[in-house]
Amino acid sequence: MKISEKQKAFVLYLCKDNLSQTDAYIKAGYSPKGARAGAARLLTNVSVQEYMKKVMKKVEDKKIADIKEVMEFYTKVMRGTEKDQFGLDAALRDRLDASKELVKRLEKIDDKNTGDEKVIIINDI
The missing domain is CATH 1.10.10 (Arc Repressor Mutant, subunit A)
Structure with a gap:
């Protein structure tokens, strides 16, 4: 080329x-x-x-934002360090919503990494 x-x-x-x-x-x-x-x-x-x-x-x-960028954004909103377009802190409701979204994503990541899948053993002897 x-x-x-x-x-x-x-x-x-x-x-x-x-x-x-x-x-x-x-x-x-x-x-x-x-x-x-x-x-x-x-x-x-x-x-x-x-x-x-x-x-x-x-x-x-x-x-396109990657998962790390999304998680960082939710963390900033939750902690109150992310400002809106007027330079104001996020409302308490927005901070709570961000924490809920963050928990959802952390649970999904944790579920993938635990390895706590159920094992079914069938004895056909």
Whole structure:
């Protein structure tokens, strides 16, 4: 997969900055003259398509919170360190709800790790 720096820049402007194809093409350093056709041509390039898939995968992975991030958020709300959009502390009801959600998730994690599954032995001798 051979891809030039300009092609990489085009993909990054297109995927991360959410620019139009033409704007991404020009900002990547290509000539504005014929930018629309040039951008369309780049998008048919197999190497550019493969690179775009990789970039989009990384972008999507960063957009989705993992379980650790969710647990940290619930903990901050429960402890009152997370502020709302106005800079105010979370209400007591919100803190209680966060603690309940945190307990639910901790119980699920604990259930997976205990190994306390019931064993049924059938004697067919």
